[in-house]
Amino acid sequence: MTNEILRTLLPIAGWDEERTQGLTITGGTDPILPTSFRIGDTSTAALSAVGLAVSDLWESRTGRRQEVAVDARRATASLRSGKYMQMDGASVSTERNTVMGVYPTKDGRWSYLHCNFPNHRAAALSVLGVAEDRDAVTKAVAKWNAQDLEDAIIEAEGAGGMVRTMEEWAKHPQAAAIANLTLMEIVKLADSPPEALPEGSRPLSGVRVLDLTRVP
Numbered sequence: 001m002t003n004e005i006l007r008t009l010l011p012i013a014g015w016d017e018e019r020t021q022g023l024t025i026t027g028g029t030d031p032i033l034p035t036s037f038r039i040g041d042t043s044t045a046a047l048s049a050v051g052l053a054v055s056d057l058w059e060s061r062t063g064r065r066q067e068v069a070v071d072a073r074r075a076t077a078s079l080r081s082g083k084y085m086q087m088d089g090a091s092v093s094t095e096r097n098t099v100m101g102v103y104p105t106k107d108g109r110w111s112y113l114h115c116n117f118p119n120h121r122a123a124a125l126s127v128l129g130v131a132e133d134r135d136a137v138t139k140a141v142a143k144w145n146a147q148d149l150e151d152a153i154i155e156a157e158g159a160g161g162m163v164r165t166m167e168e169w170a171k172h173p174q175a176a177a178i179a180n181l182t183l184m185e186i187v188k189l190a191d192s193p194p195e196a197l198p199e200g201s202r203p204l205s206g207v208r209v210l211d212l213t214r215v216p
Contacts, residue, residue, distance in 0.1 A: 005038070005045035012184050013053060022055075022065065023048055027072030040076040047075045058203040097121055099137045102163060109146035113137070114159035123158025 032040030198206025
């Protein structure tokens, strides 16, 4: 259930169970999208936590607390908003690159090629030695063992990898590297006097955020 996932987020923000009072979640639970992962429940929990944090900030500004309502289906849709985007009432194409996807390999495994970015696409096609054509890519991937192809694409600074089971992933060095990391970490850089919130009529009015997240 979403509340179960949200419960794991509460301590990170210094909240207890009572903080969810005034929070309403509607729209059902997973499966919302056709996947074995709990995408709907997780996105709903995350956006619920964001809503509670914004409510706290609003209370700091005004002394008033807002109620928070999250629709699970809409929360899930927000993760793939490009799929539902329209311009002047018409759908906007957000189809991925034609060669991006999962392909069978020589050793009976599957390999995922991420080709949305031009540099990633160029790296994969260079390793495979083919042009940007799905049939050609399919035939080329079928000549590789999945692990060998993953290593070659990474060496070429591309993005992609062998499809793994949950058990296989748990044994991977990258899984071990992130296993004990917290979901969120706040690092204090230096001491400084507190600053008042900027003027404004909305919870985040005047607040500036430097976002350094980027897929290389």
